Amino acid sequence: MAKIWAVCFYTFRESLARKTFVTFFIISSITLALFLFALNVDIVDGALRGIAVFGNEPGRINFNLGEFVRTIETGIATALFTGGLFLSIFATASLVPNMLQKGHVDWLLSKPISRTNLLIGRFAGALAIVSFNVFYLILGTWLILSIKTGVWHVPFLISGVLIVVIFAVLYAFMVLLGILVQNSAVAIMGAYLVIFFSPWLYQRDRIYALLSERIYQILLDGLYYLTPRTFEFGEIVTRSVLGQPVMTWEPVWHSVLIGLFFFGLAIYFFHKKDF
C-alpha cells in the first residue's frame, strides 16, 4: 500500500510540475472568486429580493431562492461535466505514456513493486488530481452559495462524486489506450470519441430506422453496451442537482463495470508488455 501511495504522490507532483494541475486550479479559483465577489444576493425574510452581478441588477426576479440556488448549481455541474471533464482528460492523458518512456519504465519496473500496483498508483494519482480540482470547485461554490443564500442544498455535492466517477471510467479507457499505443494524443482522442458518440448511441433506435442491415443494429448495440454511457451519466448529474427523481442508476453501474473491465485489460496488457 505504501508503494502505491508513493506512486500516487509522485503522479500528483508530476502533474504539479507540468502546470496542468495549476491551470485547472486557477480556472476553478477564478470561478469561485466570481461567485464570492461578483455575485450579491439580496434576501429579505428568507425570500430572494434581488441579485446583482458586478453591482448590476439583471432585472426583476420572479423565481424563489431554492430554485435560484439549484439553477446556479446545475449550471456549475453541467459546466464541470462537459468543460471540466474535457480539461481533466487533457490534463491527465500524458501520465501513462510518460511513465512508459524508455529508460524511465525500466527504472520503475526494476523496483520491488508489481506492475498492477504501479498502474493502480498511477491511476489513483490521476484520480486524486481531478478529484481535488472538482471538489475544490464544487465544495467552494456550494459553501459560497449556501452562506450567501442560507440554502444548504446537499444533492449538489453528489454531482461532484458522479463527475469523478465518470472521469475514472473514461480514464480507465485512456490508461488502456496509453498502455497499448503509448501515445497521449490517441488516449485523448479515444476519450473524446466516447463522449462524442455517447448521445448517438443512446438514441440508436432512431438510427436503426435509417439502416437496412441487421448487422448495423448489432454493431450499435454492441458499442452501446461496451462503452461508458456518458450522455446518460450527464442527465443523472443534472437531475440529481435539480432534485428531480433519477429514473434509473443503471447507466452508472454499467459504466463503472465497463471502466473496471478496461482497467483490468490495461493491467493484463501491462503485465504482458516488454520494455
Add this chain to the structure above:
Amino acid sequence: MIVTRDLSRQFNRGRVKALREVSITVNPGQIFGLLGPNGAGKTTFIKILLGILHASSGQATLFDYPVSSPSAREKVGYLPENHRFPEFLTGAAVLDFSARLSGMQNKQDRTDRAEKLLKCVNMWEWRSTKIKKYSKGMLQRLGLAQSMLHDPELIFLDEPTDGVDPIGRKEIRDLLLELKAQGKTIFLNSHLLSEVEMICDEVAILHKGKLLRQSTVRELTTSDQRFQIHADIKNEHLLERIRQSSNALQTANGFLEVVVSNVVQLNSIIDMLRSEQILIQSIQPYRQSLEDSFVQTIQGAGAADFNELLSNQTATASEAHNG
C-alpha cells in the same frame, strides 16, 4: 544468487534470437562482468533478470525467487543504461521516491541514507537542483546512488561509467570495490574492458545471444601453457634446441616466450638454459589483456559460425546434387 537455465528470448516472431539458451550462475560477493559486442544480448539478459522483459523460454531466478516476482527485486539495485529519471524532481527527491518504491518507509532512514550516498557520489551540493539541469556524468552519479539506496545485496549496473570523466570513473571503481568488500554482489555490463579487467572477479562473454564462455578474469588472461622467460640468449644453437623441446617459441627484447604442454616440459627448458650458464631473471605465466582474450573468443566464435555456415551450405549443395 543469480541462476539462469537455458534462457532464451526471441523477437520478431523468432526471426531475431537475442538470447539462445543462456545458462549462467553468479555467486554472492563477487563483481561479475557481462561482456559482448553491441547486440550480443547483454541488456536483454539484464532486463529479463529484472522482470522488465519476458523470456521466451528457460528459467531465471534471483535469490531463489522467479524473476517475475517483485520479491526477487527486493534486495536488488539497478542502474539502467540511458536512464531517464523524472526531470521535474530534484536529485534528493529522485532518491526519496526511489527509496519509497524500494520499501523504505521511514522518512528519517530515507533522508539519512540519501545524504550518505549523495556525499559518497559527490552530488550532495546538487541535491536541491532539478535534475533537468544535471550533466550526463551527474545523472550517472545520481543513478549510482539510487541503485545503492536501500542497501541491496545485488546491484546491476548497465554501463555505469558512461559519460563519467576519468577521475569519476576511478571513484566509481573504488566504490564498487568497497561494495564488494562489504559482501555485495555486483553485476556489471560494460564496454570498457580495461575497467572490467581491473575490478571483475568473473566474466561471461555473450555473442549473438550465445554464451561463449564464463570464467574468472584470471583464467581468461593467463595461460598454463604459455610462459615468458626473461633471459638474454644469443646462442642460436641453444635456441634451436629449446624450439625442438617446446611446442612454440618466440623471442623479443631479451624475452623468450615458450608454449609448453606441461610444467615438466617447462622445467626441462629451464634445465637446458641453466646448463648453458644462462642467467634467468624471471619466469612468469604469459598474461594477455582481457581485451585480447575477448577479441580472440569473439573471433573464434566468428570462425566457428563461418565454418558451420559453410558446412551447412556444402550439405545443402550435396543434397541438391544427389537429389
